[in-house]
Amino acid sequence: MKVSARNVFKGTITALTDGAVNGEVELTTASGDKIVAIVTEGSVKSMGLALGKPALAYVKAPWVMVLAGDANVRFSARNQFSGKVASLTKGSVNSEVGIELPGGTVIHAVITNEAVLELGLAPGVAATALIKASHVIVAVPA
Numbered sequence: 742m743k744v745s746a747r748n749v750f751k752g753t754i755t756a757l758t759d760g761a762v763n764g765e766v767e768l769t770t771a772s773g774d775k776i777v778a779i780v781t782e783g784s785v786k787s788m789g790l791a792l793g794k795p796a797l798a799y800v801k802a803p804w805v806m807v808l809a810g811d812a813n814v815r816f817s818a819r820n821q822f823s824g825k826v827a828s829l830t831k832g833s834v835n836s837e838v839g840i841e842l843p844g845g846t847v848i849h850a851v852i853t854n855e856a857v858l859e860l861g862l863a864p865g866v867a868a869t870a871l872i873k874a875s876h877v878i879v880a881v882p883a
Contacts, residue, residue, distance in 0.1 A: 746799035746878070747837075747849040750776050754794045759785065766790060766879055768798050772844030776800075777819045778877035788881050799878040805850035806871040807838055809860035820872035822848055826864050829857065838862060840870045848872075 755775070756767035764785040766778045776798045780790075790796070806818065827847055828839035836857045838850045848870040862868065 744799055745801070747802040748800040748805065750774065750798040750800075750846075752776075752796065752798075754790060754792055754796050757785070757790060757792055764790070765874070766796070768796050768879070770844075770846065772842075772846055774822065774842060774844055774846050776872070776877060777874045778879045779874040780879055784879070788879070790879070790881065795882060797880040799880065800848075800872055800876060802837065802849040802851040804872065804876040805848060807840070807850050807852055807856070807860065807862070808869040808871060809862055810867055816871055817873075818871040819874040820870075820877070822846075822870045822872075824848075824868065824870075826862050826866045826868050829862060829864060831857070836862075838868070840868050 750770050752768045752770040755769040758765040763779050764782050769775050822842050824840045824842040827841035830837040835851050836854050839847045841847050
């Protein structure tokens with residue numbers, strides 16, 4: 742299967758919290774990164790989500806927010822990944838920013854060129870990728 746999402750987390754479901762309408766799914770990758778997704782209870786049941794089950798989490802790069810420097814602010818985004826800018830590709834309006842996490846995973850974000858300048862982003866600069874749990878798409882092998 743091919744998808745257009747730049748960020749793909751492959752791992753195992755390590756936590757699952759059921760709710761009346763939505764469930765919370767935590768997926769842990771082989772490198773130890775954890776990503777949380779909010780999915781409907783209908784999806785939890787129809788996909789057979791369960792602890793220990795292999796799964797994928799997809800996040801489109803435009804859904805990733807970027808915080809420059811050390812994170813000493815609290816955010817409501819459940820997924821907060823701190824690392825360093827590993828790559829920066831400038832386009833005519835937007836730039837793609839690759840943030841490398843300590844375990845080697847790279848999270849890609851697409852932000853405006855103006856934001857890149859305002860945040861002072863450049864390779865080696867400390868940065869945090871913020872991803873709301875509602876922006877994470879969960880998939881399981883068929």
